[in-house]
Structure formats: C-alpha cells, structure tokens
Amino acid sequence: MKSYLSLIPISAKVRRRQNRMTILCIVIAVFLVSAIFSVADMMLRTQMNRAAGKDGSWHLQIAGITQSQAEQLAQQPDVVCTGAGAVFNEGGEEDYRLNGKRVVLYGCDVQFLLVNRSVAFAGTFPEQDGEVLLGKGAARIFGVAIGDSVTLKLPDGQSRTLTVTGIGGVDESYYEMQFALVDIYLPQETFESLLTGQGEALPQTVYDLQYTSAAKAAKALPQLQQQYGEDAVHENLNVMGSAGQSNSTAFRTVYGMAGVLFALVLLAGVLMISGTMNSNVAQRTRFFGMMRCLGMSKQQVVHFVRMEALNWCRIAVPIGLVLGTFSSWAVCGALRYGIGGEFATTPVFRLSMGGLCAGVVVGVVTVLLAAQAPAKRAAEVPPVAAASGSEQAAVVHHAANLGSGRTETALGIYHATASKKNWFLITASFALSIVLALGFIVILQFASLLLPSLAPWQADVIYTGYDNERVLPDTMAQQLRRMPGVARVWGCTGLVHVPASSDRNNVEQVTFCSYDDFMLESSKSMVVKGRMAKNSGADNEVMTMYNKTNPIRVGDTITVNGVPLTVVGAFSQGIFPDDVTIIAPETLFRRVAGEQNYNMIGVQLDRTASDETVLALAAFSSDQIVVQDLRESNRQDRGTYYAARIVLYGFLAIIGGISLLNIVNSISMSVSARMKQYGILRAIGMDDAQLKRMISAEAGTYAVSGLVVGIALGLVLNRMLYTRLITHYFGAAWQVPWGCLAVIVVVVLAAVVLAVYNPVRRILMQPITATISEL
Structure with missing residues (x-):
C-alpha cells in the first residue's frame, strides 16, 4: 500500500451497501440541479426566440434624436443594425380607411421591419410613392396578394391606390386577430409627405438598435441614458430580460427568486449529504481509531474523508447528470408535443452545457461542503477508539434521566439528543425541507394568480x-x-x-x-x-x-x-x-x-x-x-397555463419527494449508526417490542424537533412571501395554511414510519452476536 488513500476503493467495495444511501443523496442533488438548469436553459432559448418574434430582436430604442445622431450610433462597432420608424393613428381613431377598414400607418425603413420580426417578410419593401407593404392580417382580410392594389381613403376625401409590394408587418400576433383594424407600411418620405398634406403633425421617429449581444447593449445603456436622457432610451424587456441583462425591477425580482431557490436547493443538498456522511463516520469510529494507531495524522484523516467523498462523486455525478438530462428531455417534450402553442419550438433532444456544468459543479461543491463537518469529526477520533469502538462523541457525566415513563422511550429520546451536532443536523434537514415546502406553496399560488387562465365564458x-x-x-x-x-x-x-x-x-x-x-x-x-x-x-x-x-x-x-x-x-x-x-x-x-x-x-x-x-x-x-x-391567443394562454402548472407542480413534487427521502434517510442513517448499541441492549434482555418503541421514540424526537423548527421558520417565510407577493399585488390577506401544515405533518409521520421499518427489520433479522460485532 503506497498511501492511506489506497484504502478508499477497498473501503468502497467492503461498505457498498452502507454507502448506497450516501451515493443516492449525491445522485439526487446532481439530478435536481442539472434537471432544473437544463429545463431553464431550454425555456430560455424558447423565450428568446419567441421574444424576437413577438417584440423584435432589437435591444435598445431611442427617441427624440436626429437622423445624423442615429447614423453615428449605427457606426459603433457593437451595433449590428439600426432601424427607424414612426407610427400614426395607432388606435384607428382618425378618419383614415384602407378598403373601408380603420388603418394604422407606419413610416419606416426596411431595417425597422427586420429588427421587429423573427422571419423575413414576403416580397420587397416599398421604395417609392404608390407602393405599400401590408400586414399579414390585412392581406388575409382583403384577400390580396403581392402585386394587387388597395385603396387608402384620406380625411380630406381623396383616395390613393397603392400597389402591394410585400406582406408582413410588426406585432403580427396583435393585428392578425383584428378584423376592424389593419396595418400598412410606407417609406419614410411617402409617410411624411402624406401626413403633411393632411395637415397632421408628424409623429416622433424612434430608432431601434440591435447589438452583437444583450450584454453589449446593457453595457451601452447607462451611457446612452446619460447622453440622451432616461426617458428617451428604452430597453426591449423581453429580449434583455431573457438574456439576464434587464434592469427591470420585475426581472430583477425573478433573478433574485431564482438565486434564493438555487441557494435553498444547494443548502438542502449540503444538509442531506452531510447528515448521511456524519452517520457514516459515526459507524466507523473503530476504523478511524485504528488508522490513527497506524500513524495517520488528523490532517490525513480529514483528507481521507474528503477524497472518499469525491470518490463517491465519481459514481454519483454521471448518474445524476444522465437522469437530469433525460428528465429535462421529458419535460421539454411534454411542453413541445403535449402543449404546443408558444412552446412548439422548445428544443427537446439537446444537451444543455449550462445544466451539465451546474450539475457537476454543484455536485462536487455540495459534497466538499458536506464533508467538512464529518471530516473534522473523524479526525477527532482518538486512537483508543480502535480498542473500545466507542461511538459516543460526547463525554457522559451522568446517567440518562429516564423519568417516570417507559425506559425504552426515554432511551430513544436520549439517543436522539445525546449528540447535539447530529441532532442539529437532522433537525435542520427536517426544518429546511418544511421551509422549502411552505415557501414554494406561496410561489405556486402567486404564479397561479399571474397565469392567464381562461374563464369559462372566454370567447373565441x-x-x-x-x-x-x-x-x-x-x-x-x-x-x-x-x-x-x-x-x-x-x-x-x-x-x-x-x-x-x-x-x-x-x-x-x-x-x-x-x-x-x-x-x-x-x-x-x-x-x-x-x-x-x-x-x-x-x-x-x-x-x-x-x-x-x-x-x-x-x-x-x-x-x-x-x-x-x-x-x-x-x-x-x-x-x-x-x-x-x-x-x-x-x-x-x-x-x-x-x-x-x-x-x-x-x-x-x-x-x-x-x-x-x-x-x-x-x-x-x-x-x-x-x-x-381570440382563438390563437386563447390557445397560447391555455398552453402557458398548463405548462406553468406542469413545471410548478412537478418541482413541488420533486421537493416533496426529496424532503421525504431526506427525512427517511436521516432517521435511517442515525438508527444504523447505533446498530452495535442495539445489539448490546438485545443481549441484556430488551425484547423486540421494546426495541421498536425505542427506535420509534428516537425517530419521533427528530420529527417533533424538525416540525417545530421547520413550521416556525416556514410560517415566517410563508407570511413574508405572501405579504410581498399576493397581498401587495392582489389584496388577499394572509391566513395560516392549515391544510398545507396538515399535509406536512402527515408526510413527516409517514416518513418516520418508513424510516423506522427497515432498520428495525434488519436488526431483528440479524443474530445478536452479528449486530454487536458489526462495524
């Protein structure tokens, strides 16, 4: 043996069954993070494509500047395209009619259309008087094609015959559902000449700037606002927000909530893995004592535990990444083929480098953070533990206070509270799961209120x-x-x-x-x-x-x-x-x-x-x-509603499942760490029923302390989120979520029953001598 570290693969083979739960916890942490980030990456790509189609691909819009100033902006190296446009009669209130329909007039250049559309328009852009580009909805209503003519009637009674040179305008989702309002696009010179001839004041021209990236636009935004004024410069919220570069308060709130959610998931992973590793170390007190007798220093023990944890990552991280990838494919497939609408372009069988990297980084970081406390605990094991096999971290100064109740019940409670650090870790693990559930319930309610659900009387x-x-x-x-x-x-x-x-x-x-x-x-x-x-x-x-x-x-x-x-x-x-x-x-x-x-x-x-x-x-x-x-709008709203509910309830189910597994794992590992003590108690006369009651009392103590702390902190978070999100925007008063609390209590009690069942069954099936000698 060249190094103490050579024992790691040997120990992994010998303790394959005992390490199974720890590896499963790492798999779950990697799976959860990689799945969330992969789905978020695909949804972000979908949203960016949709934003470009609905709101254009431009990043910044500037109003109130001259054409020469716009030309100077267009010459900047980071600016890809600059489009100029103005709109008149936006609500159709003026007496302008196109083939008898109210009409919105746009005066723009071809770049304005290009940066406000996701695909090229059909035909060519009008270049002279007597030519016009029609919106797609207008062409459908009038039944005209490129080369046909339409008639524009002016307020002074004159009529102009215009030849259609192209079809496809801006904001098509709005105009395509209109039958009384149509849109046309004219060259800027023709547009200005027409309005001046009718005695109209010319509307303000805006310039849409498309940069090489949203990050470049965000960098240029403060300087432009300082130069032209904050009211003159606006950002394309959907495009900038989808790229994570928006200064909007709403988007920053979303970013903050995503960051908090990520931190909570990371903390849940740390506590879950730390709890299993802590119990793992507690079961191997004699092993670490023996290694200290052979000359391993405290620092070497710490290094050994950390490297052992990283060795588990070698197995767990790839499994978690594969499961996370398949899960993200399933979610994206359900959105694309099951719901469609605005999710019809969602990528399905694509690998998300962001999701994979996040899974790997979070998996390794979580394991290293979780290994800190168990590694220090292992390093504190004295060499004499090799002979005594003592698992008692704390020095016992007096006998346990059994009170007037059953001895086995008092022993179970004492076992749970004897090691303050272990009690704290398990209680914190319980509490965090409960806090996550109570906090996410509010986010789910808030999202449901924001979703464009369709009323039963919604018209087509x-x-x-x-x-x-x-x-x-x-x-x-x-x-x-x-x-x-x-x-x-x-x-x-x-x-x-x-x-x-x-x-x-x-x-x-x-x-x-x-x-x-x-x-x-x-x-x-x-x-x-x-x-x-x-x-x-x-x-x-x-x-x-x-x-x-x-x-x-x-x-x-x-x-x-x-x-x-x-x-x-x-x-x-x-x-x-x-x-x-x-x-x-x-x-x-x-x-x-x-x-x-x-x-x-x-x-x-x-x-x-x-x-x-x-x-x-x-x-x-x-x-x-x-x-x-409204058919297409209803279809999109319905798709958004069901897609959001699938994602939200799916994430809630994941949180619930992980919380349940976390609770079961924490109790099961804590009980498994005391297998030798239980064997000794059986050897001196404790019967099976007493053993069950003692282990149940220990698990119940963890559950009660976790419920008390978790519900107390969770209600504080629940009320704070409810007040800031729902009461502030919708006016509903906060009430104690009794139904949710009842479900949490039932889940925790069910987890306690499941956690106690397997260790008790394993202890009772083993001979007493085998239980005592188990390391």
Whole structure:
C-alpha cells in the first residue's frame, strides 16, 4: 500500500451497501440541479426566440434624436443594425380607411421591419410613392396578394391606390386577430409627405438598435441614458430580460427568486449529504481509531474523508447528470408535443452545457461542503477508539434521566439528543425541507394568480363597440346563435362612471355591468367570496370584483339610480377590469338602467368551426363594430397555463419527494449508526417490542424537533412571501395554511414510519452476536 488513500476503493467495495444511501443523496442533488438548469436553459432559448418574434430582436430604442445622431450610433462597432420608424393613428381613431377598414400607418425603413420580426417578410419593401407593404392580417382580410392594389381613403376625401409590394408587418400576433383594424407600411418620405398634406403633425421617429449581444447593449445603456436622457432610451424587456441583462425591477425580482431557490436547493443538498456522511463516520469510529494507531495524522484523516467523498462523486455525478438530462428531455417534450402553442419550438433532444456544468459543479461543491463537518469529526477520533469502538462523541457525566415513563422511550429520546451536532443536523434537514415546502406553496399560488387562465365564458370571437360604445343590439346576438359552428353566444353591457352611493359612504361612482344567464352560470366557479347572486334579480342581488383596490365588500348596499343593490359575492375575475365594479343579472340591470344595447358580445365556437366560420363572423365588422379573433391567443394562454402548472407542480413534487427521502434517510442513517448499541441492549434482555418503541421514540424526537423548527421558520417565510407577493399585488390577506401544515405533518409521520421499518427489520433479522460485532 503506497498511501492511506489506497484504502478508499477497498473501503468502497467492503461498505457498498452502507454507502448506497450516501451515493443516492449525491445522485439526487446532481439530478435536481442539472434537471432544473437544463429545463431553464431550454425555456430560455424558447423565450428568446419567441421574444424576437413577438417584440423584435432589437435591444435598445431611442427617441427624440436626429437622423445624423442615429447614423453615428449605427457606426459603433457593437451595433449590428439600426432601424427607424414612426407610427400614426395607432388606435384607428382618425378618419383614415384602407378598403373601408380603420388603418394604422407606419413610416419606416426596411431595417425597422427586420429588427421587429423573427422571419423575413414576403416580397420587397416599398421604395417609392404608390407602393405599400401590408400586414399579414390585412392581406388575409382583403384577400390580396403581392402585386394587387388597395385603396387608402384620406380625411380630406381623396383616395390613393397603392400597389402591394410585400406582406408582413410588426406585432403580427396583435393585428392578425383584428378584423376592424389593419396595418400598412410606407417609406419614410411617402409617410411624411402624406401626413403633411393632411395637415397632421408628424409623429416622433424612434430608432431601434440591435447589438452583437444583450450584454453589449446593457453595457451601452447607462451611457446612452446619460447622453440622451432616461426617458428617451428604452430597453426591449423581453429580449434583455431573457438574456439576464434587464434592469427591470420585475426581472430583477425573478433573478433574485431564482438565486434564493438555487441557494435553498444547494443548502438542502449540503444538509442531506452531510447528515448521511456524519452517520457514516459515526459507524466507523473503530476504523478511524485504528488508522490513527497506524500513524495517520488528523490532517490525513480529514483528507481521507474528503477524497472518499469525491470518490463517491465519481459514481454519483454521471448518474445524476444522465437522469437530469433525460428528465429535462421529458419535460421539454411534454411542453413541445403535449402543449404546443408558444412552446412548439422548445428544443427537446439537446444537451444543455449550462445544466451539465451546474450539475457537476454543484455536485462536487455540495459534497466538499458536506464533508467538512464529518471530516473534522473523524479526525477527532482518538486512537483508543480502535480498542473500545466507542461511538459516543460526547463525554457522559451522568446517567440518562429516564423519568417516570417507559425506559425504552426515554432511551430513544436520549439517543436522539445525546449528540447535539447530529441532532442539529437532522433537525435542520427536517426544518429546511418544511421551509422549502411552505415557501414554494406561496410561489405556486402567486404564479397561479399571474397565469392567464381562461374563464369559462372566454370567447373565441368577440365583438365590441368602437370606443366601448353600446352599438350591439340583442337581435345581433340572436342572429349569431343561428350561425353554423357557433356553440354559445353571450352579451353584456358595461356603464362606466355611473353615480352611486354606499351604506359605508366609500363609493361615489361605479362601473355597472350586466351578465346574462350563461355568464352567471359559467362564473359560479369564480366566486371567491360570498355566494352567487340569483339570476332572477328579484332580491336586487349583485356581485363585485375581488381585488385590493376595490372598496366594495360583500354585504355592502350600493344604491344606483335610486335602487338599493345588495352585494352578495365577489368574482376573482370578470369581463370589465375596472376596480369599482358591480355586476347585475341582465333582468335586474335593465330594471335599474333601462333598455340598453350591448357593448360586448362573445362567441364560443364548436369543434366544427373553421377559418371560414370566423371569416363569416367577421362580416359583422363595421366602422363602429370591432371584431377580434381570440382563438390563437386563447390557445397560447391555455398552453402557458398548463405548462406553468406542469413545471410548478412537478418541482413541488420533486421537493416533496426529496424532503421525504431526506427525512427517511436521516432517521435511517442515525438508527444504523447505533446498530452495535442495539445489539448490546438485545443481549441484556430488551425484547423486540421494546426495541421498536425505542427506535420509534428516537425517530419521533427528530420529527417533533424538525416540525417545530421547520413550521416556525416556514410560517415566517410563508407570511413574508405572501405579504410581498399576493397581498401587495392582489389584496388577499394572509391566513395560516392549515391544510398545507396538515399535509406536512402527515408526510413527516409517514416518513418516520418508513424510516423506522427497515432498520428495525434488519436488526431483528440479524443474530445478536452479528449486530454487536458489526462495524
């Protein structure tokens, strides 16, 4: 033997079964980190591609500068492309019409389109008067192709015939769902000449800068803001945020939460592995005492334990990386092929170097950190332990206080608390698992509130009056119901700034809305306070919205047009987003406000509906009626909702599983470390039932101390996160999560039962002599 380190592979073979749990803990830590980082890497790539398609590939936008200043910026070595553009009549309110439709006019250069699109547009960019580039939605509505003509009608009554040279504009996801608003793109000179001829003030030109990387843009941002003013320079939040370079508070909050989550996972791994290694060292007291007798110094013992831990990494890290990679492929595959939509381009069978490197680094670092305390403990083993085999780290000055209870129960509690360091490690391991669960529950609730979940009445095609005018008659809703491919049609009316009074004198005006019978029935699942109002409206019962800025509470009486209305419930979300809103059944609404046209009609399609069905529904579009196709938006929202829930609940399941395994492992290793003592107790007369009660008492002590500390710290974290995230943004008051606490207690007790079962069974199956002689 050339070195003491030559004993490491020999010890690994001899103690293969005892080392199995330690290796499993390292595998889990590497698997968790590599899977999380790999999925995050793939999602980041997907988000960056999606951001480029939706918000463009530019990084910084500057307004209020001259063309010569823009040319100077374009000459900087880090700037790849500079696009100039201006927009007029963005809401379609001015009297400009393209083939009878309200039109948004863009005056830009070809670079502006290139940095605001993910793919090239069809055809060529217009270069002279009489040429135009149409948005994709406009080409679909008019049924025109490249080379066809469209007519632009101006406010002064003149009309211009424009030849289509290309198709494909900016923000296509918005314009493609419009049927009353279209977009066109003109050369800057033509754009300015047209508006000047109509006596319009020219809109401000903005310059979009695309850099070689988001990091270069982030570096240039402070200097540009100092030079041109903070209000003149804006960053592309999605592109910069996806690259981790955004100064946005929202993105920094996300980065901070990711950092905290990473630190907690790392800490959980350290405690889990440290606990197993500590128990491993405790079982080999005689071995380290013997090595000290043979001349191994304390520093050599520390080095031996660390190298032994790294030897476990040689086996555990590759296994964890493989499992993490396969898991990330499964998650990405579920997102791409199971959900689709915005996740349809998610990479699946790709290796994430970031995920693999994070797994390796975290695995090795976690093991080295976890090995510190066990290594020092092993170094403190005196040479005399080789003869005595003593595993008692602390000097015993008096007999255990057994009290008036059962002897075996008192011994179990004493075993758990005798070694303060071991008790602390196991308690901390328990507590961290509980704190993680209670903290993540709040993040899960916050994410669920942010997710764009679809209401039961969510429309596939929606009609609104332009500028919210009430121009949709009930006869139109009846006509829509008779059209093929239509499943349901609902209508509602919203009157804004309606004078009102409250019995608590805290309301002066409200948004007064009507829901028809279908909307009321569909909204029953969205009642979060009180109960649903009666459809008949006989008792003057109304609903409101539940949010922190709404002064109306369930039980209030709101008087509108001299009619007292009783608020009996609150919805989590509704058609009209106004804070001070009351919602009445249609019968009651008409009795209070009189006969009114709708200002919103929603259409839900059945499975037989096609694009032709939507085009037929779009025929109702006019200068006063806005029609929107929400099918793709709904599909994306639904995909985002389910994808986020899969990821969030999957991560919660991983945390729960690791917490359970951590608890089982901690107790099992602690019990295994005392195998020799249990053998001695059996030799002097302890029967099997007493042995079970003693080990159960020891495990129960760990569980109780872990529950007390974990729940105390976890509730503090739970309340802090809830107050900052949910109460601050949504107004809901924090309450003790009794249901979650009950689940945690049940899981911990189940873990104690599982942890006790295997060691007890192993002890009882072994002869007493074998248990005493086991190292």
